[in-house]
Amino acid sequence: MNIKVSQLTKQYRNRKVLDEVSFNLQGPAIIGFLGHNGAGKTSFLNMLAGLVAPSSGTIEVEGEPVFNNGELMKQVCFIAETGNFPLHVSIGQVLTLNKLFFPNWNEELAEELLEQFSLRKKDKIKNMSKGMVSALGIITGLASGAPITIFDEPYIGMDASGRQLFYELLVEQHALEPRTFILSTHLIDEASNLFEDVLIMHEGKVLVHQPYEDIQTNIVKAKGRQEELEAYIGSSKVIHRSKFMNEHTAVIMHENVPAAAPASLKLESIKLQELMVLLSKNKRREIG
């Protein structure tokens, strides 16, 4: 599904959490939605799910505006950090509700996932641990079959093995039935291998929106002597520079696939987490 965001702004009183952002997300894909706290990720995802009205601009899915669009929203499943289910209901009742709300609900998969996450149908939400409620959110998202499934920090309170299980299931489900998964997370290093497309936000603006493969090939960390490094950088954008003894390091963002570097230069691909930190730091410096 194609998600088109045009000039989207969200303002709460004097604070602009999204500032005229425009981009397209093309599914099916697993899209990493990254940024520091307060970057505007959750505000955007809330608007994509139709929960919050934009101050200006639009979000369209397949050419239809999402806000207040009940028919379109049947195709969107939004799993947030918390508050996804009424407190006094049991897991079994949540599954019944999901069946009513999601037209592509996969009951068989839901039952299977309940076993994998060791959840019992009779347990009530209010008596469950944070990790268990998160697991139920993940089950809901995966079994919803919604063409756009949004996970906004879906694994609060889940241990490493639970998160690993989630990553495996996400890839498995995406392979079986490709759809648009949007995953917003702070555990970037853990999840980065899942992403096909990455969008990094900072203070209401989009800093990077590229396929993950392009980031891996076009953004590199080069180390070596200054003259060789400068020659290699050419007209490309430098995100970060540092120096230790005689060794100079630069994180370079090439427009296209970079030319081969001299043998004396050491090239490394950069981790997403590091890239996000450097980009945010740069942005802050620019603003400052």
Added chain:
Amino acid sequence: MNQIKGGLYTLFLSYKRDFYIFTAINTMFLFLSLIMGMLFPDITIMTIGIVMVLIFTFIISMKLLDRSLAILLRYGLNRSRYIAVTGGFMLLWSLANAAVLFIINALLLFFTKQFDVTSVTVPRLTMLYDNSLSLVVNYVMDASAIFMLAMAGMLTSVIFYRFGSIGGYSFFGVILALLFIGVPLKWYGPLVDGLLSWNAALFVVAMLAIAVAVLAIVWLLTRRVSTVSANV
């Protein structure tokens, strides 16, 4: 259709516990009144089941938006469907509560007659018009009154949700001021006389019309409401 069904089921699951607990307590108090009447025949006791239900419904409907809006919008309902679901749920709620009151009132009347308890009065809305009106007519009146109060509660809830504490309390202040101003200006005498000059059917229609009008205002106020309040 499934969204509407799902919405109603969500609200039913969220509120059934409150309904059971309240109904149990209210029933207990009403029958306690009967026992008190039998033990102390010199004291006049009035059962106030409907008043308790009206207060409880108002409180419940005041919390409705906070408790259900985020979840139902996350499940994909748009705002109009959300209002249709909550309005429909409160109508069912009113019918259910009125049905419980109908049964309790019938039992109380039966027992007071059976045990010849004269000190216990079971007041009913129909008494405003005609003592001889049946309990079925009273059921319709009770349900309409409960529904009207539920809509008033929903409106209050929306006002607090949309305009925050300052807006909410200001609104309450204006309403209270109007109520107090009405006393010296002698608005209530003609109002009560007018109401009593109607018949029961007209009274029911008026209550339902007010409820629908309030629901329409609630719908207007929620057309662009966010699950995150504007006060964030």
